[in-house]
Amino acid sequence: MLRVRQSLRARKMQQTRSDIAAAALALMDRDGYAATTMEAIADAAGVSRRTVFRYFSDKEEVVFADDPVHTEVILAAVDGAAPEAAPLQVVRRAGHALAAELERGAKDVARWSALVATEPALQARYLAKQRRWEALLAERLAQREGTAPEAAALAAKIGVACVQAAFDRWIADPRRPLGEHVDAAFAALAGLVAEPGG
Amino acid sequence: MLRVRQSLRARKMQQTRSDIAAAALALMDRDGYAATTMEAIADAAGVSRRTVFRYFSDKEEVVFADDPVHTEVILAAVDGAAPEAAPLQVVRRAGHALAAELERGAKDVARWSALVATEPALQARYLAKQRRWEALLAERLAQREGTAPEAAALAAKIGVACVQAAFDRWIADPRRPLGEHVDAAFAALAGLVAEPGG
Numbered sequence: 001m002l003r004v005r006q007s008l009r010a011r012k013m014q015q016t017r018s019d020i021a022a023a024a025l026a027l028m029d030r031d032g033y034a035a036t037t038m039e040a041i042a043d044a045a046g047v048s049r050r051t052v053f054r055y056f057s058d059k060e061e062v063v064f065a066d067d068p069v070h071t072e073v074i075l076a077a078v079d080g081a082a083p084e085a086a087p088l089q090v091v092r093r094a095g096h097a098l099a100a101e102l103e104r105g106a107k108d109v110a111r112w113s114a115l116v117a118t119e120p121a122l123q124a125r126y127l128a129k130q131r132r133w134e135a136l137l138a139e140r141l142a143q144r145e146g147t148a149p150e151a152a153a154l155a156a157k158i159g160v161a162c163v164q165a166a167f168d169r170w171i172a173d174p175r176r177p178l179g180e181h182v183d184a185a186f187a188a189l190a191g192l193v194a195e196p197g198g
Numbered sequence: 199m200l201r202v203r204q205s206l207r208a209r210k211m212q213q214t215r216s217d218i219a220a221a222a223l224a225l226m227d228r229d230g231y232a233a234t235t236m237e238a239i240a241d242a243a244g245v246s247r248r249t250v251f252r253y254f255s256d257k258e259e260v261v262f263a264d265d266p267v268h269t270e271v272i273l274a275a276v277d278g279a280a281p282e283a284a285p286l287q288v289v290r291r292a293g294h295a296l297a298a299e300l301e302r303g304a305k306d307v308a309r310w311s312a313l314v315a316t317e318p319a320l321q322a323r324y325l326a327k328q329r330r331w332e333a334l335l336a337e338r339l340a341q342r343e344g345t346a347p348e349a350a351a352l353a354a355k356i357g358v359a360c361v362q363a364a365f366d367r368w369i370a371d372p373r374r375p376l377g378e379h380v381d382a383a384f385a386a387l388a389g390l391v392a393e394p395g396g
Contacts, residue, residue: 089393124326128321130325131321150386154359157360158387158390164355191349193387
């Protein structure tokens with residue numbers, strides 16, 4: 001019973017979080033990032049400014065509201081990989097899990113990506129989040145039997161590079177599913193490495 | 199004659215730039231990044247605060263004073279690559295050129311790296327610089343005959359990932375030259391891709 005109540009509370013909190021983020025993105029879309037204040041976000045979401053700050057430490061974080069979910073999706077995919085899977089296979093699996101998640105909100109993701117591209121502070125936060133993904137991925141990969149820490153660190157970086165390249169291609173060519181762009185990036189990586197001297 | 203004079207002036211400016219950066223790093227080493235003001239940097243370098251701001255737009259940029267030189271070294275290596283070289287071969291060549299440059303100032307680079315690791319604002323600037331290297335590399339690679347823009351973008355990301363992994367290893371194990379860590383990272387990449395399912 002306690003568990004159900006906690007879960008309800010967690011779901012309500014998740015909803016409030018999503019509502020604030022959705023209101024913020026709509027405002028930023030209309031007025032620009034700089035002109036959108038935490039007060040305006042609170043008003044638009046129908047909550048107090050204090051509530052906004054309870055969920056998000058600053059305005060950049062509101063834009064990356066989905067990051068905890070994305071991180072969870074990535075790490076769950078790593079944990080669910082077969083024990084015998086090679087490191088790049090594991091990060092590719094994580095890329096596909098993230099792709100499936102992003103495709104569910106494809107239209108918002110495109111708007112979100114355009115917003116991040118306009119604002120150096122958001123780009124900086126985005127890069128920091130990617131770096132954190134790399135570190136978390138490397139840590140999890142290194143826990144797998146037979147994967148040395150150096151191989152884990154490199155596989156994590158390579159995986160994030162491939163998924164980022166796929167994401168950039170998807171934003172430019174959204175008719176093709178992101179998952180296919182992920183496969184194309186890993187295939188292109190194999191092609192680059194197979195070239196003589198590559 | 200004019201060329202020689204310009205060159206002397208350029209060299210003098212380069213010297214002032216280096217002096218300011220060296221004074222700044224010494225101060226940050228002693229007092230920490232946050233406590234080091236642009237005024238203190240100017241005093242230590244024996245120039246006016248205005249002069250410091252003529253060379254560097256903000257305190258973060260002082261820490262990345264070598265970035266223009268590094269960027270030049272990287273792009274010169276790309277331009278000097280054989281026309282038939284494969285994209286990953288070209289980025290590896292660029293990695294070696296950067297490694298040679300960094301090895302010349304190895305002790306300062308280790309101090310610099312430790313400084314950047316302590317300060318989120320510096321990490322953010324560092325990631326932005328890396329992203330810029332990726333973009334510049336991708337642009338140059340795409341100008342080479344037979345390299346599609348997507349392959350160029352991916353090769354640039356992969357190259358930066360390998361060189362960053364090598365750099366991290368070098369900071370942890372500086373007895374081995376950075377150039378060897380670069381070779382080891384590219385060899386590890388080939389190993390990861392060669393694994394079944396990788």
